Amino acid sequence: MRQQGSTVREWLARFVPRARTWPPPPAVPRFTADFASAEQWVAGRSWAYPGGGPTNPGDNKLDHLSPDAEYSRTGTFRATRRPDGNWDTGLLTTEGSPGGFTVRTGDILETRVRLPVEGGAWPAIWTWRDGGNEIDVFEYHPDHPNLLELSNHVRGGLRYYTHPSIAPGARVTLKVEFGRRSVVWWVNGVRVFADGRGVGRDWCAYLIVNLSVCAGRYHPAPDPATTSMSYEVDYLRVFAGT
Known part of the structure; x- marks a missing residue:
């Protein structure tokens, strides 16, 4: 006597197409950073600094923003000591650029950086x-x-993430999802923090990539013998959320 379950399986095999699994299509970034592009980025100026810069001592920074390409346009962000005690520093922002790119709620940012080794780097x-x-x-x-x-x-939310893979000179990959109800961070492929607060429905903002120099209030200022410092951004991409 044939079991009813076997009959059902035979019918399904005959009349119901077998499910196929396809690899997802490659994600196409809606923004890929080209730091040399004057269409994407403005160098040496940001309204996050008083008056657009070039200095921001109230934020414990020795920065004197430089528009020179050598400080930011190669993807290596540099700082060099000035005679006046400040430092010429590299900063790029999409604010004010012809492209005017903004990150929006739901977007996902991916990047890889090489951390600096010099004390005072920020x-x-x-x-x-x-x-x-x-x-x-x-x-x-x-x-x-x-x-x-x-x-x-x-909306508030802070995590101090510690791990041996984070170290001066180390390369670190980061991914951040700017969620409506939670901003989520991944570091070196591991989900490390979801703030449970998010950015809200209509949030959007410009990108800033920079190297600042500490003035000593919260973190030590550079050693007097240090005259230059740098960190690298290997890539930066932004994908639209699903």
Whole structure:
């Protein structure tokens, strides 16, 4: 006597097409950073700094923003000591650029960076618009060699992420999803923080990539013998969320 289950399986095999699994189509970024592009990026100026720059001492920075290509346009962000005690520093932003690119709610940013080794270095990738809308993809200070700062300043939320793979001179991959209800960070392929607060429905902001220099209030200023520092951004891409 044939079992009813076998009959059903035979019928399904005969009349119902076998399910196929296809690899997902490759994700196409809606923004791929070309740091040399004057269409995408403005160098040496940001309204996140008082008056658009070039200095920001109130934020404990020795920065004197430089528009010179050697400080940012190659993807290596540099800083060099000035005679006046400040530092010429590299900063790029999409704010004010012809392209005017903004990150939006739901977008996912991916990047890989080489962290600086010099004390006093303060690298960051972050967002900014209209006096706020700030999400810090990361901040780093070599005096805390194994720690990244991951911050949502829009609705609050901060994680100090520590791991041996975070170190001066190390290459680190980061991914951030700017979710409506939660901003989520991945570091070197591992999900490390979901703030549970998000950015809201209509959030958008410009990108900033820069190397600042600490003035000594929160982190040590550079050693007097240090005259230059740098960090690298190997790539930066933004994908539309699903």
